[in-house]
Amino acid sequence: MFDRRKILGLGAAGLALGFAPHIAFARAATHRRFIFILQRGAADGLGTIAPVGDPAFDRQRGPLAEPFATAEKLDGMFAIHPALATIGGMYRAREAMFVHAVASPYRERSHFDGQNALETGSAQPYAIKDGWMNRLLGLLPSDQARAIAVAATVPMALRGGVEVASYAPSALPDASDDLIARVTQLYEGDAQLHALWAQATATRMLTGDLAADQGRNAAATGALAARLVTPDNGARVAMIETGGWDTHAGQVGRLAAQLKALDAMLGALRQGLGPLWTRTLVIVATEFGRTVRANGTGGTDHGTASVAMLMGGAVAGGRVVADWPGLADAMLYEDRDLKATGDVNAVIAGALAEHFGIDAPRSLAALFPASRAKRPSEGLVRA
Numbered sequence: 526m527f528d529r530r531k532i533l534g535l536g537a538a539g540l541a542l543g544f545a546p547h548i549a550f551a552r553a554a555t556h557r558r559f560i561f562i563l564q565r566g567a568a569d570g571l572g573t574i575a576p577v578g579d580p581a582f583d584r585q586r587g588p589l590a591e592p593f594a595t596a597e598k599l600d601g602m603f604a605i606h607p608a609l610a611t612i613g614g615m616y617r618a619r620e621a622m623f624v625h626a627v628a629s630p631y632r633e634r635s636h637f638d639g640q641n642a643l644e645t646g647s648a649q650p651y652a653i654k655d656g657w658m659n660r661l662l663g664l665l666p667s668d669q670a671r672a673i674a675v676a677a678t679v680p681m682a683l684r685g686g687v688e689v690a691s692y693a694p695s696a697l698p699d700a701s702d703d704l705i706a707r708v709t710q711l712y713e714g715d716a717q718l719h720a721l722w723a724q725a726t727a728t729r730m731l732t733g734d735l736a737a738d739q740g741r742n743a744a745a746t747g748a749l750a751a752r753l754v755t756p757d758n759g760a761r762v763a764m765i766e767t768g769g770w771d772t773h774a775g776q777v778g779r780l781a782a783q784l785k786a787l788d789a790m791l792g793a794l795r796q797g798l799g800p801l802w803t804r805t806l807v808i809v810a811t812e813f814g815r816t817v818r819a820n821g822t823g824g825t826d827h828g829t830a831s832v833a834m835l836m837g838g839a840v841a842g843g844r845v846v847a848d849w850p851g852l853a854d855a856m857l858y859e860d861r862d863l864k865a866t867g868d869v870n871a872v873i874a875g876a877l878a879e880h881f882g883i884d885a886p887r888s889l890a891a892l893f894p895a896s897r898a899k900r901p902s903e904g905l906v907r908a
Contacts, residue, residue: 557804557839557880558754560763560794561658561682561873562787564811565640566770570831571817571863572780573609574623574845578602581852585817589776589825599623603845608784611792612836619843620802621836622905624872626847628813628865630895634827636771639812644682646870648895655685657873657892658764662687664883664891665761680764735767736779740786743767747790751797754805765790770811774822791836803838806880806906810834810869816861817852829862833869839880841907868898875901879908 575593576582578601583590596604597613603625605613615621630648631639638650645653646660663686735743746765754760767787772779787809795802814831830850835842848866850856858864870893878888878901889901 557806558761558763558798558801558837559877559880560750560754560765560805560807562765562767562790562807562809563640563644563680563682564770564787564809565766565768566636566772566811567639567813567815567827568770568783568811568831569772569776569780569815569825569828570625570811571814572772572776572825573606573784573834574599574625574832575604575606576602576625576849576852577604579849579852581854585852587819588823589819592777592781599845602847602849606781606784608781609788611788611795612834615791615795615836616843620838620840621834622840622842622844622846624833624835624846624867624869624902624905626830626850626863626865627833627867627869627872628830629869630897631813632829634813636812636827641681642895643810643812643869644680646893646895648897653894656680656682658682658762659685659687660891661762661877664888665881680766682764735769735790736782736786737769740782740789743786744789744793747793747795748797751794755798755801772815772824773820773826774824776819776824779824805837806839806876807836808833808873808876809836810873814863817857817863818861826861829858830865830867831863833872835872835876835905839906840876841905846902867902868896870896871898871900872902872905875903876905879903879906 571586572589572592575586575590575596577590577593577596577598592606593604596607598604599616603623605616612621616623629639629643631642631650633639635650641650642648644656644658645651646657647653659682750763750765754763767790769779769783772783791807794807798805810833811831814828815825816828818825820826850864850866852863854860856864871889874889874892874896875885877883877892878885885901885903889896889898
């Protein structure tokens, strides 16, 4: 069980690692672990798991297709981005699977609205006042289930009727890097002030991109998350927020850095979990995808469908699941986006139902009442 005093103690050690993403943790009386990683900013699914076997892929993607010229093929249709070497190894070990051309019921292109819809399980933003992860806690065994957010605020996905504690170190006002460096030097000789200042500057990093500091922050985050879900009396459910996925310009290099950092995070998480990896489910999802074609600055704009990634020893992996709509002009949604042929809510609800032994229809209705799917996805997690 976590208490605030323990979190304060852990916070100093954890923040010393310099982790960048926001993390939220919950606990439930179950031996299985679940970690949800949210890609804030709309991650390009076509640039992550690419449909290289689609006849229109090279023509539609242009320079965005270049990273896949020699990429590892997952099957006859899809290839994985070269930056995802660790996740590719999980796929070969049947510990990772990808569900492509999926989206939430939300069909506009606002980041904030899309994230709210995804986190609350609604079709329209702000229509539901609590988050699906908080509702998940109500479906799990009630052995003093507790949740905690290590972030400035508790993420919407964890807000609701089940009480969630939070720990938010004081954030800094906007200041130049030069000013922060000079103040750091000023405090080096004072043990108490130096520790407080180090904690505050680490908190400032929470708003940074996943790829910050060449991905070292992401790896530290994965290791920290593993430490918090490993103990018998520790967390059972975790949420990690990652930023930097809004690739409007220079996408080839920027996305590669983001994916490399995500890969490092998953590698550190798997290593830190050790034997518990066999009982762990990790789901990575984003609020919506990006346009099929590149824009004038070598990036992509807000789109619709993307890819969801499921990883962990509990996953029935080694597969790419997709009702592939195709990338020909006539098949694009509104002549610009990958068309959604699957519901990401049904994927999450189905995987959680199988993972935690929850009645599947109840899982979908409780977590994602606005889902357009008739039933949750099946066969995603090993019994």
